[in-house]
Amino acid sequence: MSINMNANFLKLLTHFRRHDLTNFKSEHDELYEKALESGDHLEVTSHYYSVMSTVIDEYFGGNFHFVPPKFEGQPLEEALKSLHQHIASKLELKEDVKCLDIGCGIGGVMLDIADFGANLTGVTIAPNEAEIGNEKFANLGLSDRCKIVAADCHEMPFEDDTFDVAYAIYSLKYIPNLETVMKEIQRVLKPGGKFIVYDLIKTNDYDEDNEEHFKTLHHLEYACGMPRLHTQNEIEKSAENSGMPLIEQENLEETYGNRAFHYCFSSSPLFMWLVTSPVIDHTIRMAEVMRILPAGFKQFNRTFLCGTVNSIVEGGRMGILSGADILLFEKKME
Structure with a gap:
C-alpha cells in the first residue's frame, strides 16, 4: 500500500463521522489522569488505540514509527522496510537464529524480515493481535518460523537463555518502568546475545525545566496515552544495570544524509500547511456546524491528529526528540 500523507489527511476528515469524539476525549482525559496517579497506562493506551489503530493501519501502513529516507522522495513504506531489514542485518539474522520481537503488534516487522530465514517469535499484550498475526503467517506459509505469543513482556513465558537476539521497535515508550522489562529481556537472551532498541526517545538535550521542551513532549505523551518518554541515558542505564551494556549506536539521520x-x-x-493552517481549522469547524463532521472533531484533530504530528516534528526540530537512533546492547558473557 502506498502511503500518501496529503491524500490520507483528507481521507481522515471523513473517517470519524460515526465516532462520538467528544465522549472519546472526555474518557481519554479521565483515563490519562488516572494513569498519572497509578503509573499504569495500559487502560488509557488501549482506549487510544480503540480508535487510532484503524487510522494507523489504513492511513499509515500499519506501522506508526518513523525513519529518515535513504534518498529524497523515498516512499515511507519502502523506508520502513529498509529500516527493518537494516536492523535484521545488524542482528545477523539467518537460518537457525532465534529472534524475539518485543511489542510486535500483528507482526508487520516480522513479515518484512522473514526472508532472512531466522526463527521469529513476537510478543504482544493483545490476544487479538496474536490471533490476527498468526493467521496471516499461516496464510503465507510462514508458521514454521514466525509466531506471535500473547504475553506481558514484564514476565514472558520463555525459558532462560532461549533467544540469540532480540529487538524492540517503537514499543518501549509504552513501558513506564524499564528495569523490569530489561531484566526480563536479559533473562531470555543467551549470553552474548544482542538486543536492539529503536524508539521515540527524549534526547539528552531535553530539559524538563524548560517550559517549551516540557509542553511539546508532554502533549505527545498525553495525546498517545503514553507514560513519560524515556531519555537515552535512562534506556542505556537500565540496560547496563540489567547486564546488557551498550556496544554500538547509529543515528540514521546522519547515516542517510541528515534527513530528519x-x-x-x-x-x-x-x-504541514494542512496540519497547522487556521483555514483548515475553520473549515473543520464549519463542517461540524453543518454536521458533515461529528461534534468534537475540531478538538479531536487538534489533540490526537494534527497535534500529535506537530509535537513529533517540533520535538525533532528542537533536538529534544529522537526517532532514528539504533541502540545495540549485548548480554554479558557468564
Missing part, C-alpha cells in the same frame, strides 16, 4: 526522522511529515510543505 519526521521526514514523512515535514518534507511536504502542503502536508
